[in-house]
Amino acid sequence: MTHDLVIRGGTIVDGTGAAPYDGDVAIDGTEIVAVGNVSSNGKREIDATGHIVTPGFIDGHTHLDAQIAWDPMVTPSTQHGVTTVLLGNCGVTFAPCKPEHREKLAGMMETVEDIPKHAIMSGLSWDWDQYGDYLDYIEKSKPAVNVVGLVGHCAIRYYVMGDRAVDELASDEEIEQMAQLVDNAVKAGAIGFSTSRVEGHRIPDGRPVPGTFSSEEELCRFAEIVRDNGGGLMQTVL
Known part of the structure; x- marks a missing residue:
């Protein structure tokens, strides 16, 4: 499966109060469909290494x-x-x-x-x-x-x-x-x-x-x- 967008390797702060962790975020259309270790490729990929990824x-x-x-x-x-x-x-x-x-x-x-x-x-x-x-x-x-x-x-x-x-x-x-x-x-x-x-x-x-x-x-x-x-x-x- 290929996602529309995968943001890879960022430090994820998910807003739940959980500790930050390194991982990926996959997006299809306007929806976040996976958070964590995303093995599938993205039509577009962003290397977020060294950056924080959060909800809006x-x-x-x-x-x-x-x-x-x-x-x-x-x-x-x-x-x-x-x-x-x-x-x-x-x-x-x-x-x-x-x-x-x-x-x-x-x-x-x-x-x-x-x-x-x-x-x-x-x-x-x-x-x-x-x-x-x-x-x-x-x-x-x-x-x-x-x-x-x-x-x-x-x-x-x-x-x-x-x-x-x-x-x-x-x-x-x-x-x-x-x-x-x-x-x-x-x-x-x-x-x-x-x-x-x-x-x-x-x-x-x-x-x-x-x-x-x-x-x-x-x-x-x-x-x-x-x-x-x-x-x-x-x-x-x-």
């Missing part, structure tokens, strides 16, 4: 939400062995989004994460409304890595409350409207919800980002949505 790394906290659209190779993450990235951290996402909130979300990403607003505004098409539409947009860019995302509190609040999202508590009706958006996002592919309680995360005018001081009732309602959709990640940055 998962970067569980990124702010590549815009960059991934114009840089599908997701540099420099892929240059360091990252094969899966999590978007939507710290409550800062670009969906759901009404047209009048685009600059607010882009400006907030700049002040929170120092990613230039002009690059975000010009680099994204902004042709989505709901979170699922945003995921479809990212998929069309054909990123070189696996992509998973959280729907962010800031975008959810702006969508329902407008400028009141920054300073005011949400009414019961608004909490339910936001909960529906979270539900829509999770059903469309988000793996959970993120929010920030860090007062240092601020919008361009210096006020804390939307959701920083939201009520316990609001956050618990969103946690219920994540739970009821089969579980997932409820991220609170403190």
